[in-house]
Amino acid sequence: MPKGDDILTFLAYALPVAGGLAGMIFVNLNREDFVNPVTAVALGAVMGWGLARLLRALAGRR
Template identity: 50%
Template structure:
């Protein structure tokens, strides 16, 4: 089971983070945030989260 999750996790979480960045920019009108910056922050946060979860799922040596 963890092999399947470990396979799609690095792709799904950065996409989800970017989507959350787009949603934040569109929903919070008072935030003067560059949309590209919000998307990049979401993607990087998703990638870091995917790396951390993947590291926890891998068996220890």
């Protein structure tokens, strides 16, 4: 398996996790805004998943 495939596979798992973590950090930094934590974490995870899909599409692999 080429090295590029390993990196893309790692990003497919790591970016949604990083997006969820970013959503959790956003909620904790903005306590006064009463942001729903479930929505923020889910939205961050979906954005990370979308970014991973975009990177895989740009690399020519699905």
